[in-house]
Amino acid sequence: MSVNLQTPIDYLKGVGPNRADLLRSELGIHTYQDLINLFPNRYLDRTKYHKISELQRNSADVQIVGKITGFKEVAQKRGKRLIGTFQDDTGKIDLVWFRGQKWIRDSIKLNTPYVIFGKINWFNGVYNMPHPELELLSDHKKSLRSSMQAVYPSTEKLANKGITNRVLTKIMQSLFLETKGRFSETLSDHLISELKLLPKSDALFNVHFPKSQKLLSRSEFRLKFEELFYIQLQLILKNLIHKSKIKGFPFKSVGDYFNSFYKNNLPFDLTNAQKRVLKEIRHDLGSNAQMNRLLQGDVGSGKTIVAFMSMLMALDNGFQACLMAPTEILSVQHYQGLLDLSKELNISIKLLTGSTNTSDRRKIHESLENGDLQILIGTHALLEDKVKFKNLGLAIIDEQHRFGVAQRSKLWKKNTSPPHILVMTATPIPRTLAMSVYGDLDISIIDELPPGRQAIKTVHRYDKNRLKVMRFMRDEIEKGRQIYVVYPLIQESSALDYKDLMDGYESIVREFPQPNYQISIVHGKMKPVDKDYEMQRFVKGETQIMVATTVIEVGVNVPNASVMIIESAERFGLAQLHQLRGRVGRGAEKSYCILMTSHKLSEDSKTRLETMTRTSDGFEIAEVDLKLRGPGDIMGTQQSGVLNLKIANIIKDKDILQSARFYAKQILNQDPSLGLPEHTTILKTYRELSKYKNIWNYIS
Numbered sequence: 001m002s003v004n005l006q007t008p009i010d011y012l013k014g015v016g017p018n019r020a021d022l023l024r025s026e027l028g029i030h031t032y033q034d035l036i037n038l039f040p041n042r043y044l045d046r047t048k049y050h051k052i053s054e055l056q057r058n059s060a061d062v063q064i065v066g067k068i069t070g071f072k073e074v075a076q077k078r079g080k081r082l083i084g085t086f087q088d089d090t091g092k093i094d095l096v097w098f099r100g101q102k103w104i105r106d107s108i109k110l111n112t113p114y115v116i117f118g119k120i121n122w123f124n125g126v127y128n129m130p131h132p133e134l135e136l137l138s139d140h141k142k143s144l145r146s147s148m149q150a151v152y153p154s155t156e157k158l159a160n161k162g163i164t165n166r167v168l169t170k171i172m173q174s175l176f177l178e179t180k181g182r183f184s185e186t187l188s189d190h191l192i193s194e195l196k197l198l199p200k201s202d203a204l205f206n207v208h209f210p211k212s213q214k215l216l217s218r219s220e221f222r223l224k225f226e227e228l229f230y231i232q233l234q235l236i237l238k239n240l241i242h243k244s245k246i247k248g249f250p251f252k253s254v255g256d257y258f259n260s261f262y263k264n265n266l267p268f269d270l271t272n273a274q275k276r277v278l279k280e281i282r283h284d285l286g287s288n289a290q291m292n293r294l295l296q297g298d299v300g301s302g303k304t305i306v307a308f309m310s311m312l313m314a315l316d317n318g319f320q321a322c323l324m325a326p327t328e329i330l331s332v333q334h335y336q337g338l339l340d341l342s343k344e345l346n347i348s349i350k351l352l353t354g355s356t357n358t359s360d361r362r363k364i365h366e367s368l369e370n371g372d373l374q375i376l377i378g379t380h381a382l383l384e385d386k387v388k389f390k391n392l393g394l395a396i397i398d399e400q401h402r403f404g405v406a407q408r409s410k411l412w413k414k415n416t417s418p419p420h421i422l423v424m425t426a427t428p429i430p431r432t433l434a435m436s437v438y439g440d441l442d443i444s445i446i447d448e449l450p451p452g453r454q455a456i457k458t459v460h461r462y463d464k465n466r467l468k469v470m471r472f473m474r475d476e477i478e479k480g481r482q483i484y485v486v487y488p489l490i491q492e493s494s495a496l497d498y499k500d501l502m503d504g505y506e507s508i509v510r511e512f513p514q515p516n517y518q519i520s521i522v523h524g525k526m527k528p529v530d531k532d533y534e535m536q537r538f539v540k541g542e543t544q545i546m547v548a549t550t551v552i553e554v555g556v557n558v559p560n561a562s563v564m565i566i567e568s569a570e571r572f573g574l575a576q577l578h579q580l581r582g583r584v585g586r587g588a589e590k591s592y593c594i595l596m597t598s599h600k601l602s603e604d605s606k607t608r609l610e611t612m613t614r615t616s617d618g619f620e621i622a623e624v625d626l627k628l629r630g631p632g633d634i635m636g637t638q639q640s641g642v643l644n645l646k647i648a649n650i651i652k653d654k655d656i657l658q659s660a661r662f663y664a665k666q667i668l669n670q671d672p673s674l675g676l677p678e679h680t681t682i683l684k685t686y687r688e689l690s691k692y693k694n695i696w697n698y699i700s
Ligand code: ADP
Pocket: 268, 269, 270, 271, 274, 297, 298, 299, 300, 301, 302, 303, 304, 305, 426, 450, 451, 555, 557, 586
């Protein structure tokens, strides 16, 4: 008879109601199943014994055999501490207790061999070990020792309430005794033999009580694979269901707009990456399912023309299209860009933003509803209830990290049937992460920049070299170039940041006086019209220097601007630095990015600066970013719950993730309903995982 793993943890020997409450509240362990899935953080070597004379100041956890020869109490600010002298045949150390002193004094046998285990500190010329684990040598000899003893995740509260690692280990042991360590297999025979995986029961045993390093590694592999496999299965299944259930508008034909643009009006040859991505989009739009696609491409990789040509496919089939951008400036730029691209085509395009006046707005609403207006571009003003399309066939969202998922789905509600959705982002998300976070979106990647781009030379300069930097700026302006100077504005409201910006602006105005020099300034507190005016002066080349906050971060395109100076660069995140740098290097001229910082730099800042000067590969930068910040801070991951992984690690285990995705795909290709006999185990496990929300809450 097998034990039901959904049994509440209260019933396990050694747990009881108090401990059960703590396990629930501190570690989220409700059932036997949850407990088995409490995987160790690390393992300690309990087969090694140290001599006191060999201790090093940086010794981590050590185990020593010796005797306690006496106690003394030392008064301290609050209360007292108890110190025991512990010695072996090579020397002495202090054992220190801040709590539980009476119990220690009463239960310890003096001058009797003990094995102690714990962290070593160096204090006032003596080694000491606070709150050591203690065991009589005679007992120790009887107990199971392992070179890999599990250390479980814990919390301060658990430790204070006496649920130490030793107690957790004991509880785990009793779970294995009660279940006889027999657990149902959760993967198919085929996967197990194909990947030479350990059976489930062996893997679980060896991850908690490893018999050898080799078995531990194989156990971890098996459990990580399983975890990632079921996530991928879920994501891919969701995607398949979506495709079969949600009918899109099939764009049957590639018609006049597209063809005549392609033949007569293409301003340049498309890169191979752009062609490939267009084919992927074309394939989606022509099929019967609704497209849900993420288009990733580094800044400057040429996403705009892909967006435009996708819209032409919608228009060719009698549908409308819209493009939503996160800021007014970007919307305006897109609007002008698309007007330019479409100037030979006779298409109606309009712009709708917060600053569109009432009468224009009314006209737009009208022509949108009667179908005269074909393409609408704008900010989230597009999401207002009054904006009603006659037949929206394609919605494109640029720089989606500014829009929430909820906003994305608002666009859906604008139609009886959802439009095709293309989400464009310039933030390179490492593929592994994208797979987990956007596993339910299809992904297209433009991984090639248009030809003729020169590498941007990136350097790091300290504030004290400012004079040299100014000289360099003057030389570049002399050559006819334009320059960005960007200040951090971490919080829109931060008065200090504005002061930095204005101080900086004034010192630049002093160094570069009129009438020889003209300077633009743009920041978030300005009115949209003023911002736009300043922006346009720079775009037209009337000003040589643009002083700005990160307002210009996304999308702005001024090919003649070839120098990007980032002030207080240590305060920017990697993704932002990369985005900013992408503003230059768009023309034929050699471009530069200068990262200005103070002398005080944290380790992370140094890594960021070093990464920026070393590489311009957005994906490589994103990998570093991911390592520095963890997946939690990367956009979109909050909802996805990649944080809640129990054993796998999205960054370190990307090979396992790739293989898990591969097999999940393979299985679903062959058997989308998991109905074949050989997939019974997988179907059963999948259903169970979906049923118990507390285990599976990362897939909602
Ligand atoms: P992003 O992906 O950052 O939105 P854009 O679409 O704004 O990039 O393109 C950046 C610049 O590169 C624009 O000036 C655009 O006209 C140009 N461009 C795009 N594709 C190509 C190409 N295949 N060949 C040459 N220039 C291109």
